[in-house]
Amino acid sequence: IEGRIGQDIRMVDYYERSATSTPPRCGEHRDFGSFTLVFPSHSGLQILAGNEWKDIQVPNLGDAVLLFGWCTQIRSNGRIPAALHRVTHKQQVAANQKGMIPRRASAVLFCAPKQPTTPLEPVVRPGEEPKYIGGIQAGQLRGAMALKWQMREGTIRPEDLIKEEAEILATNMRTQDDVVQKTVAAST
Numbered sequence: 001i002e003g004r005i006g007q008d009i010r011m012v013d014y015y016e017r018s019a020t021s022t023p024p025r026c027g028e029h030r031d032f033g034s035f036t037l038v039f040p041s042h043s044g045l046q047i048l049a050g051n052e053w054k055d056i057q058v059p060n061l062g063d064a065v066l067l068f069g070w071c072t073q074i075r076s077n078g079r080i081p082a083a084l085h086r087v088t089h090k091q092q093v094a095a096n097q098k099g100m101i102p103r104r105a106s107a108v109l110f111c112a113p114k115q116p117t118t119p120l121e122p123v124v125r126p127g128e129e130p131k132y133i134g135g136i137q138a139g140q141l142r143g144a145m146a147l148k149w150q151m152r153e154g155t156i157r158p159e160d161l162i163k164e165e166a167e168i169l170a171t172n173m174r175t176q177d178d179v180v181q182k183t184v185a186a187s188t
Helices: 070-075 138-153 158-171 176-183
Strands: 005-014 026-029 035-040 045-049 052-055 065-068 085-087 104-113
Touching (some): 070 138
Antiparallel strands (some): 005 104, 026 085, 045 052, 045 085
16 A cells, blocks of 8 residues: 555644534535545534434544545445535534634545546446446546535635636536546446
8 A cells, every 4th residue: 555545634623603603614525535534623523324414423532533435435336435424513512601613623634546547447246237437547536526625615716716617507517426427427
């Protein structure tokens, strides 16, 4: 694995905010990579299970939550799903006396293929139908998704926002999930 896994470590700071503010703190999404380890300071992480958002209980300090991403879902031919998740304060600790939801911090380790030319070939078992096409490289998928996650995070540059809004109008691809559906999902 040495030299083949790209790692990105982020400290995510969800600042103190009013208890009347609208959740979520981070909108629903699936991560791009192979897997993500989240070391949260407080509750607030939710996973979509079936049609219901489920709260992930905060583990002991120093424990992590493991989430699989799109690269694993594609390579496993859908057997290991990319977790649809979000961060909210709906179930988080009660607001303090000033009516504020406390700050929430997480250390997050994202792991994904390091080389952009890494193939995302689905492993199809005997008797299984392919859910994803072959021939897609990690860099192609990452590039197609990049502006989607920048737009969701609010980190998109103004010149890229214009480009992204034009692409949405032309292709109706609003989310990372839309990118996967239109670029690597097998025809059914």
